[in-house]
Amino acid sequence: MLKRIAISVALLAAATTTYAGSCGDDEAADLATSDVAATLRETFPNYQFQEINPAPVSGLYEVVSKNNIIYFAPETGHLIFGEIWDKKGQNLTAKSRDRQTAKMIENLPLDKAVKIGNGKHKVIEITDPDCPFCRKGSKFFANRSDVTRYVFFFPLAMHPDAEPKAMYILGADDQVEAYERVMQGELDGKPVPAPTKAARDLLEEHKRIAIQxxxxxTPRYWINGVSVSGANIQKIESLLQ
Structure with a gap:
């Protein structure tokens, strides 16, 4: 049975030294991290993880598992779920999550997305066809020629017609035209053609990407690699300067 310590308060790094500061060199750090990974696999053989890094608190190691980050104490064999904050009020766990997400963004299968435009700014867009805030963002981007958008769909349960509309777009011969029609509300309240199997499969892949x-x-954007939650037009505009 997993031995877990649920921490309800943040661990403050101010009272501790970092692991990196205690290592003699990078090679020693890599060796130690490799040993910790082996210990974690031995202690919790059924726990799946992708990466282990030194944590900002001595004796702990950051464990990257899918889109989650937890901590492992090899000396005691505990997994720790929670966040680490420093004395400046910075959420170090959130920063680590952002770095991991940035890696995933760089490796997204963009050929699976709906590509709109050929501008200098790269925009990754996670959207729901019936989300009013998604449509607000879509209207904003429609007036710009300086962006290349890669659109992935993530229909929400609160919008029962969103999934058929997403599959309609993904199965269209002209995906961009279909996207614009849907986001402008032309299909609202109208029957949507039955999806092809290819469109259904592609939507499932889009949803997996969004979850990862x-x-x-929705909406969620990455503007030139910088995350933006919601149709925050002011922030988006500042990132496109």
Whole structure:
């Protein structure tokens, strides 16, 4: 049975030294991290993880598992779920999550997305066709020629017609035209053609990508690699300067 310590308060790094500061060199750190990974596999053989890094608290190691980050104490064999904050009020766990997400963004299968435009700014967009805030963002981007958008769909349960509309777009011969029609409301209240199997499968892949990126609401954007939650037009505009 997993021995877990649920921490309800943040661990403050101010009272501790970092692991990196205690290592003689990078090679020693890599060796130690490799040993910790082996210990974790031995202690919890059924626990799946992708990466282990030194944590900002001595004796703990950061464990990257899908879109989650937890901590492992090899000396005691405990997994610790929670966040680490420093004395400046910075959420170090959130920063680590952002770095991991940035890696995933760089490796997204963009050929699976609906590509709109050929501008200099790269925009990754996670959207729901019936989300009013998604449509607000879509209207904003429609007036710009300086962006290349890669659109992935993540229909929410609160919008029962969103999934058929997403599959309609993904199965269209002209996906961009279909996207614009849907986002402008032309299909609202109208029957949507039955999807092809290819469109259904592609939507499932889009949803998996959104979940891996930790998306739980729409719209979500990455503007030149910088995350933006919601149709925050002011922030988006500032990132496109």
């Amino acid at each position: 990126l930790g998306v739980n609401g």
